Amino acid sequence: MPTVWGQLRRTLIDVSTNAGSASSDLLVVGGGAIGLAIAWEAARNGRSVRICDPDPGHGASWVAAGMLAPINEAHFGEDDRLPVALAALNSWKSFAAEVTQATGQPIGLREEGSIVVAYDTDDRVATDRMRLFHASLGLTATELTIAECRKLEPWLSPDIAGGTLVEGDLSVNNRALVEALLRANELCGVEFDRRHVSAIQLDTTGARARGVIFDDGDHANADVVVLAAGTWSALVQGLPAQVVPPVHPRKGQILRLRATAEQPQPLTRSLIALVQGSNVYLVPRSNGELVIGATQEDRGFHTSVTAGGIWELLRDARLVIPAIGEMEIGEMAAGLRPATPDNAAIVGRTEIDGLLIATGHGRNGILFTPLTAQIINDLIEGRAPIAQA
Amino acid sequence: MSDGLKTDPLVIAGREYSSRLIMGTGGVDNFDLLSRALIASGTQLTTVAMRRVNATAGVSVLDVLRDLKIDVLPNTAGCYTAAEAILTAQLAREALETDWVKLEVIADERTLLPEPIELVTAAEALIKDGFTVLPYTNDDPILARRLEHVGCAAVMPLGAPIGSGMGIRNPHNISLIVEGAGVPVVLDAGIGTASEAAQAMELGCSAVLLASAVTRAKDPIAMATAMRLAVESGRLAAGAGRIPVREFGVASSPTQGRATL
Numbered sequence: 001m002p003t004v005w006g007q008l009r010r011t012l013i014d015v016s017t018n019a020g021s022a023s024s025d026l027l028v029v030g031g032g033a034i035g036l037a038i039a040w041e042a043a044r045n046g047r048s049v050r051i052c053d054p055d056p057g058h059g060a061s062w063v064a065a066g067m068l069a070p071i072n073e074a075h076f077g078e079d080d081r082l083p084v085a086l087a088a089l090n091s092w093k094s095f096a097a098e099v100t101q102a103t104g105q106p107i108g109l110r111e112e113g114s115i116v117v118a119y120d121t122d123d124r125v126a127t128d129r130m131r132l133f134h135a136s137l138g139l140t141a142t143e144l145t146i147a148e149c150r151k152l153e154p155w156l157s158p159d160i161a162g163g164t165l166v167e168g169d170l171s172v173n174n175r176a177l178v179e180a181l182l183r184a185n186e187l188c189g190v191e192f193d194r195r196h197v198s199a200i201q202l203d204t205t206g207a208r209a210r211g212v213i214f215d216d217g218d219h220a221n222a223d224v225v226v227l228a229a230g231t232w233s234a235l236v237q238g239l240p241a242q243v244v245p246p247v248h249p250r251k252g253q254i255l256r257l258r259a260t261a262e263q264p265q266p267l268t269r270s271l272i273a274l275v276q277g278s279n280v281y282l283v284p285r286s287n288g289e290l291v292i293g294a295t296q297e298d299r300g301f302h303t304s305v306t307a308g309g310i311w312e313l314l315r316d317a318r319l320v321i322p323a324i325g326e327m328e329i330g331e332m333a334a335g336l337r338p339a340t341p342d343n344a345a346i347v348g349r350t351e352i353d354g355l356l357i358a359t360g361h362g363r364n365g366i367l368f369t370p371l372t373a374q375i376i377n378d379l380i381e382g383r384a385p386i387a388q389a
Numbered sequence: 390m391s392d393g394l395k396t397d398p399l400v401i402a403g404r405e406y407s408s409r410l411i412m413g414t415g416g417v418d419n420f421d422l423l424s425r426a427l428i429a430s431g432t433q434l435t436t437v438a439m440r441r442v443n444a445t446a447g448v449s450v451l452d453v454l455r456d457l458k459i460d461v462l463p464n465t466a467g468c469y470t471a472a473e474a475i476l477t478a479q480l481a482r483e484a485l486e487t488d489w490v491k492l493e494v495i496a497d498e499r500t501l502l503p504e505p506i507e508l509v510t511a512a513e514a515l516i517k518d519g520f521t522v523l524p525y526t527n528d529d530p531i532l533a534r535r536l537e538h539v540g541c542a543a544v545m546p547l548g549a550p551i552g553s554g555m556g557i558r559n560p561h562n563i564s565l566i567v568e569g570a571g572v573p574v575v576l577d578a579g580i581g582t583a584s585e586a587a588q589a590m591e592l593g594c595s596a597v598l599l600a601s602a603v604t605r606a607k608d609p610i611a612m613a614t615a616m617r618l619a620v621e622s623g624r625l626a627a628g629a630g631r632i633p634v635r636e637f638g639v640a641s642s643p644t645q646g647r648a649t650l
């Protein structure tokens with residue numbers, strides 16, 4: 001579980017933990033953004049749904065920055081992912097509206113786009129190369145002069161080398177999202193079982209999922225089981241080796257600053273900066289929070305926050321937005337992205353009847369939340385999914 | 390005369406490698422792509438930064454190397470003092486059960502150039518502690534000699550700063566290092582494209598170490614293949630005895646031996 005310093009709001013109301021061998025249509029293992037969105041959609045489709053998670057909503061989905069920026073995730077050799085990422089982005093506005101309509105809770109969707117900034121001329125060469133690559137994929141991004149960058153974002157340092165405006169990008173307050181999804185599930189009668197799942201239970205043939213077994217030996221049955229336990233999905237027992245999803249933890253350290261009376265929120269758009277070859281992003285919230293992320297470290301299930309990790313973020317962020325030096329530190333945290341060997345998500349059916357998997361979303365799990373929920377529910381309902389992640 | 394196809398192996402501290410291309414993994418987050426690039430490069434020895442990897446962690450770069458049966462060369466990237474580098478090497482030895490280390494002690498973040506005094510200090514201490522030390526060094530023949538004298542198993546001069554892709558900025562110094570060295574010289578850092586890797590081998594280096602040139606290329610697999618071929622052809626050319634450079638042209642087909650039509 002992520003270690004979080006600072007304030008951690010847990011407004012979750014525990015609706016139920018009726019133990020025993022209860023049964024439901026659908027059982028979702030893991031109540032992160034992915035599991036919560038799947039469960040909610042299924043409940044709206046009229047299914048009886050149970051989410052099993054000892055601490056729903058407080059995995060990677062809580063720690064994340066909430067950038068919804070597929071273009072900046074399109075890397076060389078990974079461009080085959082782009083159509084799916086764009087489909088995910090396209091599903092966001094209506095999804096956000098539905099979540100807010102169902103719960104009355106706003107989730108801070110921002111539509112100002114994002115701005116990519118190069119700090120020095122070497123960085124400029126690198127960002128230009130990416131812009132040309134993106135153009136070759138048919139994506140539009142507008143090259144900006146330094147003056148144009150600073151007209152859009154006046155708190156940007158004059159000491160930058162140039163930028164690019166990406167108009168379609170969005171961002172969301174992922175914590176508000178998680179809280180709204182928890183509420184939406186509650187309102188639809190989804191049951192929360194706050195226990196840790198130790199294994200998926202198969203029938204005697206081993207070809208069909210029956211339900212799950214908890215740490216305490218108790219079990220719950222369901223027609224369909226969805227394994228959506230983020231980076232911990234590979235630790236759930238009971239599955240043949242070839243079905244276990246190849247996810248591993250990729251640690252990210254992230255920082256939340258707060259605007260003060262002396263230093264208001266310095267940004268209106270998400271800022272993605274390349275600073276002397278090092279990547280940093282700053283995501284503004286309307287509540288005055290500025291999220292600065294994130295390191296990428298392969299260090300197993302460790303979630304310690306290190307001086308060096310936070311320093312790198314602050315060093316790079318302060319070079320592009322000097323004014324952040326005046327903001328207050330709200331929180332320093334680290335989370336574990338569910339990473340896969342090829343950076344593509346694992347979403348769909350398995351060779352075991354009644355078992356679906358939705359994990360491996362890596363850096364983009366918030367972006368993929370609505371699309372993955374839709375794909376999984378299309379599969380549950382026997383509809384052809386609109387896209388494969 | 391040989392058919393030119395069989396080359397002698399690279400020997401460092403008694404270990405033999407038929408590939409003379411040592412790869413780095415810095416900055417890679419797509420393990421699938423990395424493993425395909427490593428295969429294409431033909432490398433048998435690959436260096437991994439110990440700061441960002443936990444050797445006991447689940448899937449990491451180390452698993453990729455294990456699967457491909459590539460030897461791991463832990464490095465001390467990100468260390469600024471001998472003390473940090475020594476500790477990092479010791480942790481790597483414990484975790485990976487290898488006493489080989491690519492020793493990096495960096496002077497500052499901006500240039501990433503080696504800090505020579507800390508480097509020699511750390512090398513001496515690690516060698517005393519039983520390590521096989523391969524130091525990343527400046528292209529300074531005197532410093533290279535000094536590192537050899539304290540017992541380094543190879544010397545690894547830079548062609549240009551790490552990640553700069555500027556190629557070999559001072560080929561003459563590299564030649565001087567090669568001439569003076571009794572241990573293998575590995576050209577480390579600065580390579581941007583295949584011709585520069587070939588040039589390193591032509592200058593007499595025993596091997597080339599590179600990372601970003603492949604991992605940040607648009608097509609890492611094609612670039613890895615190019616680097617493998619370049620290192621091989623540079624090595625062959627170095628041993629083939631190039632013709633002397635002349636000021637004026639000499640016809641390659643003089644009258645003798647011309648076909649009678």
Ligand SMILES: Cc1cc2nc3c(=O)[nH]c(=O)nc-3n(C[C@H](O)[C@H](O)[C@H](O)COP(=O)(O)OP(=O)(O)OC[C@H]3O[C@@H](n4cnc5c(N)ncnc54)[C@H](O)[C@@H]3O)c2cc1C
Nearest residue numbers: 030032034059060061065066067197230252364365366367
């Ligand atoms: C620093 C950082 C920044 C990020 N920024 C962004 C961003 O800007 N945009 C973006 O799109 N993505 C971002 N991500 C990625 C995103 O956070 C993840 O991809 C996404 O949250 C994954 O969601 P999830 O539901 O699969 O996993 P999680 O949110 O980790 O949820 C998994 C849940 O499973 C539960 N669980 C685990 N094991 C069991 C078990 N055995 N039984 C029951 N429950 C179990 C856990 O308690 C947890 O609640 C970021 C990630 C990090 C770490």
